[in-house]
Amino acid sequence: MKSSLRITLAIIIALFTIAPTNVEAKTKKLKALIVSGQNNHNWQVSHRVLRLILDQSGLFECDIMLTEPAGGDMSGFTPDFEEYDVVVLDYNGDRWPKQTDEAFVKYVKRGGGVVVYHAADNAFAEWEEFNKIIALGGWEGRNEKSGPYYYLINGIGVLDNGPGAGGSHGQQREYPMHCRNEKHPITKGLPNNWVHGRDEMYDRMRGPANIKDLLYSGYADEKTGGSGREEPLVFTVDYGKARIFHLMLGHCGPTLDNNPAMQCTGFQVLLLRGAEWAATGKVKQAVPADFPTDKRPSFRPAYKAPYDAER
Ligand code: ZN
DSSP: OHHHHHHHHHHHHHHHHHHHHHHHHOEEEEEEEEEESOOOOOHHHHHHHHHHHHTTTSSSSEEEEEEEOOOSSSOOOOGGGGGGGGGEOOOOOSOHHHHHHHHHHHHHHHHHHEEEEEEGGGTTTOOOHHHHHHSOOOOOOOOOOOOEEEETTTTTTEEEEEOSSSSSOOOOEEEEEEOOTTTTTTTTTTEEEEEEEEEEEEEEEEEEOOEEEEEEEEEGGGGGGSSSSSSEEEEOOOOOOOEEEEOOOOOOOOSSSOOOHHHHHHHHHHHHHHHHHHSSSSOOOOTTTTTSSSSSOOBBTTOOOOOBBBO
16 A cells, blocks of 8 residues: 555544544533423323423433332432433422432532423422422412412512412413513523413412522413413522523323424423523524414424424
8 A cells, every 4th residue: 555545544534533523522412301200290291292392402312210100119219310411390299219309409509400390390399498499389288388479560570478379270271471581591582472372371379489580471361260460480590509490381281292382382492492591501592483473373293393493
């Protein structure tokens, strides 16, 4: 072999050796853990949908950890939260083992990322630290002892210590979302008002109410059985160094195909932007062209952006 050819080959081999590392670095995915396995909701569908949305975005790689069914032996439920950039809670059930409670609080306190999805904020009404991590919760015996109601009057957040149950919702419906912070990385560039696909709207939620940035609210119309108040629906939580994204939307339907609240493009985009922010403190995702408008909702039935949706 001529020496020039040998050098050329060596360069080619070197390029092939280096190239995959560069590609890997460019496409390094964020690690997400979805916690599910018990819920008063259809967790069998919801945890799969959450995974589809996160995986199909190309930004995340997901693990799922399911607990034993209700009443089962929870002692084996010991996720290594520290392995992940973000923990997505889709869980409302039996208490975790003490060591898992402690590992979770440690992970959050040291600045871990958390997404609190829909009925995950029903969980653990008696666990004080968990309620600080979610800021507002509902049902499961919550009342004035759990903390005040938090809602908006003329756009200003108020705390209401009046007595009453925590957590309710009116009939499922499509409803407008109202942006309360246009500058936050999660909301930046999204429309201020847009129509969410048919969903429950949580209202009368109670808790320590340590909301950091309220991102979206919605009007819980009395005509459809709501509280008659402007209710917080999407927010971040003030909890030390942690990045906690609380998304009350997304009541899961009976099947993957009949699931309008989670098929809503707005829900999926908020989940993805919120999860990226929780994982990194930034949002690099473009505002997609198929986002809902103030006139109509839009849907991604397969939980994936159309290929031309990203601007
Ligand atoms: Zn629900």
